[in-house]
Amino acid sequence: MKKNFFCYPFIIKRPKKNSNYRLISLAVVAAVISIAFASCSKKNDPEPIKSLATSVTLEVNPSKPSINFITWNEDYLHAMREKIPAFEKENGIEVTWRLLSEDVVREKVLIDLASGAGEYDLVLTDVWILPEHVHFGYLEPLDEFAKSDPAFKKDFWYPEFLDALTYEDHLYALPTESFGAAMMIRKDLLEKKGISIPKTTDELEAAARMLTLDLSGDGKIDLFGAVSRGKAGEEPTIVVSGFAWAYGGSWFEGGASTASEIRTKQAKPSFNSPEFIAGFKKYCDLLRKFGPPGIKDYSWYEIIEHGKKGTAAIILNSDFNVGALDRPSIGMREKYIAALPVKGPARYTQEAFAMGYGINKHSRNKKAAWQFLKFLTGTDFMEDVVKNHATSIAIRSLREGDLYREMHPYKTDDDKFVLEESIRLIDWDYMPKIPEYSVISNMLGTATSEVIAGKKNPKEAMDHLNNSVFKLMKQSGYYN
Structure with a gap:
């Protein structure tokens, strides 16, 4: 069973003379490769x-x-x-x-x-x-x-x-x-608390707050309102970028999403734009305020472990998580339902992968x-x-076949199957398709983990990231 879907360590090849291959010092290469491999394992x-x-x-x-x-x-x-x-x-x-x-x-x-x-x-x-x-x-x-x-x-x-x-x-x-993106939510607790399935990021935050609870009555929180990826490295990038996208943010100015578009438009990094910071902050706040202790180190594995125990009220934000918890042997089918991702001020949140x-x-x-x-x-x-x-x-x-629908029967308010509609909500432009993806995603994911841990505030983290990505892209020959 796959633990970290998207953390493929990037490849560094010796550039040819006068080629446009990016040049990165051996010290940086060694450091980033070690981070990438570390992000692809679990405790x-x-x-x-x-x-x-x-x-x-x-x-x-x-x-x-x-x-x-x-x-x-x-x-x-x-x-x-x-x-x-x-x-x-x-x-x-x-x-x-x-x-x-x-x-x-x-x-x-x-x-x-x-x-x-x-x-x-x-x-x-x-x-x-x-x-x-x-x-x-x-x-x-x-x-x-x-x-x-x-x-x-x-x-x-x-x-x-x-x-x-x-x-x-x-x-x-x-x-x-x-x-595509989908949430897993404790439906039994929604009904008990009289909470509707959240449709917006603000409703998600309100639900997460109400579902962060001490169920056992021992004075300790044992149900966590929001559980998702927080581990330094590439882990959080695929989902935190989706929250920034929902607020109108993008990695590069004007939403430039290909290498040729970035070069043609001379699109600079925009991680520190107000829109990106707003979505980035929303994601980090959800995990910092309503997540379990140590969530700054959470990979896919820890998320699913909480789901198996029923201690995650809301799991963000991949429809893969549905299959991981839907097996009858796990015993959570009567507790969890799948729902479409929430929408931000501009767009739907994303966590898409192929x-x-x-x-x-x-x-x-x-x-x-x-x-x-x-x-x-x-x-x-x-x-x-x-x-x-x-x-x-x-x-x-x-x-869309009978067997799949029977195994995962979750529907939207308008009677459509959640795991079919989630595909139709995918917008691949929420992250750019560029050869520098691995390097940048490691930096963004690490910044996310640092903010969740309280080591940096969102603006400080995104200002630093923006400067680092600009240097990388300029060194790679994108800007005149």
């Missing part, structure tokens, strides 16, 4: 799983095409065990795969991509890290595979997720885990990798994943 993480695969091919037959990949997604484990042997038999392709802990997967893939070894034929990427992967030439465009394959159809995935994995007019990955597999540029088995990629992201395979209560499904017919 008390178990030892890396050596291998949970039952269908691992240990000796590849040289007469057959073969592919190799690794993953951390335990939600896919049953489907991989059940479906991969049939794929091998039907296609004559041998598949070597392992399930490892997330930090091990990221490190191994990082080394493979940077070295150009091509050990892994399929590699994970996502909407936010994709520009960096493309910038350094790590991924093979999928356009020619799609055009020359009459069996390939794009229309069964949500277009929102295919668009997310397209960069500079080229498709680089097919979507797997993908989601992850997918792409083909390694240095793979020596690209045709076989394409065949397996279609299988791994296709309807037959994902149908098995749905049965495991996973919510982050990118295929429309499955997310």
Whole structure:
């Protein structure tokens, strides 16, 4: 089960002479990489799983095409065990795969991509890290595979997720885990307190205040009104940026959201604009005032642990959290409901993500990798994943199918399914798609954690961040 979706450590490659690759000192590189890897782990993480695969091919037959990949997604484990042997038999392709802990997967893939070894034929990427992967030439465009394959159809995935994995007019990955924003709320306590499901950020704050309670009567708070990401590094960036967006804020002036747009418009960083600071402050205040002790260090893992115990009144802000708590074995289906994200003064809050597999540029088995990629992201395979209560499904017919709706039956006031409407509310422009994303998101997430901890005030933190991002972008050649 994935713990931190979007904290893919950024890649640094030695720039060529007269190239426009960004130059960062080795000291800074070492520091940021250590932060990135730290943000991709959790406290008390178990030892890396050596291998949970039952269908691992240990000796590849040289007469057959073969592919190799690794993953951390335990939600896919049953489907991989059940479906991969049939794929091998039907296609004559041998598949070597392992399930490892997330930090091990990221490190191994990082080394493979940077070295150009091509050990892994399929590699994970996502909407936010994709520009960096493309910038350094790590991924093979999928356009020619799609055009020359009459069996390939794009229309069964949500277009929102295919668009997310397209960069500079080229498709680089097919979507797997993908989601929009949604809250999980203790419906039993809403009813008991007579509170309506919050629709705005102000209503969310009021509800969080009313639901921060001492239920046991021992004088200690044991129900927390707002629980979300607060850990230094990339963790909070995907959600705190969504709150800033809801208040009219953006990373760069005028909402510039691509590298070419930033260069053309000479758009400067705008983290310290009144709008961005207002949304940033709202998010930090929610967690600082109504979150549990230590929330400044919270990753996905700690959020879900609170949900499993029922000690989080409101969980922000990803629809992935719904699937994590909806399993009958957890025993929280009668307590929690899913609801659409709240709206700020300007827009809806966001926490959107699209992850997918792409083909390694240095793979020596690209045709076989394409065949397996279609299988791994296709309807037959994902149908098995749905049965495991996973919510982050990118295929429309499955997310809008009877089984999925029965497992996750939550509806809006106008009788629409929450986890379908959440996709329609996605606005990918709330964060820019630029090669510098990893560096900036680490800085923004760390600033968020510092403000939640009370080490800095919001304006001080955003002024410092704005200055740092301007220096980075200028050094990277964006500004005249």
